[in-house]
Amino acid sequence: MIVLGIETSCDETGVALLDSERGVLAQALHSQVEMHRDYGGVVPELASRDHVRRLLPLVQRTLSEAGATLEQVDAIAVTAGPGLVGALLVGASFGHALGYALGRPVVDVHHMEGHLLSPLLAEPKPQFPFVALLASGGHTQLMRVDGFGRYRLLGETKDDAAGEAFDKTAQLLGLGYPGGPAVSRIAELGNAGAFAFPRPMQHSGDLNFSFSGLKTAVLTAVRNAGELSEQVRADIARAFVEAVVEVLVRKSLASLAETGLRRLVVAGGVSANQQLRQALKRETQRVGAELFCPPPELCTDNGAMIAMAGLARLQAGAGGAPLGFGVRPRWSLDDGS
Ligand code: KG4
Ligand code: ZN
Numbered sequence: 278m279i280v281l282g283i284e285t286s287c288d289e290t291g292v293a294l295l296d297s298e299r300g301v302l303a304q305a306l307h308s309q310v311e312m313h314r315d316y317g318g319v320v321p322e323l324a325s326r327d328h329v330r331r332l333l334p335l336v337q338r339t340l341s342e343a344g345a346t347l348e349q350v351d352a353i354a355v356t357a358g359p360g361l362v363g364a365l366l367v368g369a370s371f372g373h374a375l376g377y378a379l380g381r382p383v384v385d386v387h388h389m390e391g392h393l394l395s396p397l398l399a400e401p402k403p404q405f406p407f408v409a410l411l412a413s414g415g416h417t418q419l420m421r422v423d424g425f426g427r428y429r430l431l432g433e434t435k436d437d438a439a440g441e442a443f444d445k446t447a448q449l450l451g452l453g454y455p456g457g458p459a460v461s462r463i464a465e466l467g468n469a470g471a472f473a474f475p476r477p478m479q480h481s482g483d484l485n486f487s488f489s490g491l492k493t494a495v496l497t498a499v500r501n502a503g504e505l506s507e508q509v510r511a512d513i514a515r516a517f518v519e520a521v522v523e524v525l526v527r528k529s530l531a532s533l534a535e536t537g538l539r540r541l542v543v544a545g546g547v548s549a550n551q552q553l554r555q556a557l558k559r560e561t562q563r564v565g566a567e568l569f570c571p572p573p574e575l576c577t578d579n580g581a582m583i584a585m586a587g588l589a590r591l592q593a594g595a596g597g598a599p600l601g602f603g604v605r606p607r608w609s610l611d612d613g614s
Contacts (some may be wrong), residue, residue: 278351280591281336281375284390284585286360287414288319291580292339294350296559297588299387301398301581303343305335310455314507317454318444325363330338332371350381352596354587357385358605359415365604373602382596384587389416389610390558391582392544393428396569403542403569408532412525412553413545419484419532420611422542425589430611432484439521439547444489446517447521449492449499451520460514467515468508472498474520476527484535486526491520507578518552525554531567542569549573 284291311326313319338345355372358365369385376383393409393510396402399509408431409420413501414564438446440457447456452463474494477487495517502509529541541561547553554570561568575582 278588278591279345279349280374280584280588281339281353282582282587283332283336283353283355283368283372284388284391284578284579284580284583285328285332285364287358287364287578288311288324289314290328290335291583292332293577293580293584294336294339294343294345295581295584296586297592301584302345303339303401304338304581305332305342306426306579307335314454317448320352321361321363324361325367328364328367332367339556342406342421347375347379352376352380352381352587352591353383354386354590355383356388356391356583356584357603358388358608360606361387362606364605367605369602369604374487378569381604382591384590384596385602386583386590387608387610389413389418389545390428390586393420393422393610394586394589395427395544395575395579395582396571397544398575398581399569399571401569403540404510406538407540407542407569408529408536408538409542409544410525410529410532410548411545412439412543414438414444414475414545416486416545417547419523419528419608420538421532421536421538425593428611431530431535432486434486434488436487436489437476437492439486439488439525442492442517444519445492446495446514449495450514451505457546457550461552464514464518466508467511467513469515471512472516474498476520476524478587479527481526484532486524486528488521491517517568518550522553522556523552525553526560529557530560530564533564539566540569541566544571546575546577549576551572552593557603561565
């Protein structure tokens, strides 16, 4: 079965063609980073308009790279939420219209389920059950995953998401948007111990996170530093990254201990972070657990993960009538729907 995956929930237009037997046949991505950079963040209306411009050419490019025709597409998977409503509507209306025209089923995918299942596109693939750390721009969650569609929330952030903390720290350090990769890069040049930031909720006794206090600590450090030299900037970035990584790693290991599971899957944009990947690798090895981290290009938003989640849903019997559709800008992954 060949599934066309379409992702338009935020600032990336992603398209992929996934074959249930052969894996990803082709994929294409357009990032709107350059367009939003001048505004210091994503401008929803501009995002929607750009998805409109990019989507059809990306679908055509993906098909031609795969040497496939539209008639060979057996089903279409679209991100139906959570995300920016206008941006979601572009992909959902395009996908459902295409499904109707081709007479093919269309399946609505939860964006975070896409992230959650993205490690299944890489080798080696994790077996169920596993614990998943999902860390993106809008979510930071720990999930127990027993199979497709069988997700139990173990813990989540009570305020900012980890990616949001990266983006806000980048802004405070004058690094612009998007923040994650920039903060991570300059953190490598920072001196250890120059700043000490809190590890929020480290000893909370549960599996939840909080990152807003850390943002305030960065703000205070920036204010106290006055003129920010390159070195001070790098030192703050390093202390920030160390704090985020330590909390994410600790709670991930605590989730393994609490569930008794030995496999940890990490997904979402923040899992592209090298410091986090290295720390998770070291710590999972130490406790004898297996770590599954998709390559960085599969960690951030892409069409392949949506095709993957769509395929899993289709194989479980999903795929409604293409004429009726809607999007869900806010949508919990463990609400059973
Ligand atoms: O999953 P994603 O691409 O989009 C959402 O679903 O939100 O995640 C984007 C988030 C942004 O906050 C971005 O700053 C962060 O992931 N991010 C990173 C890195 N690459 C992306 N954070 C830390 N280090 C990175 N290398
Ligand atoms: Zn995402």
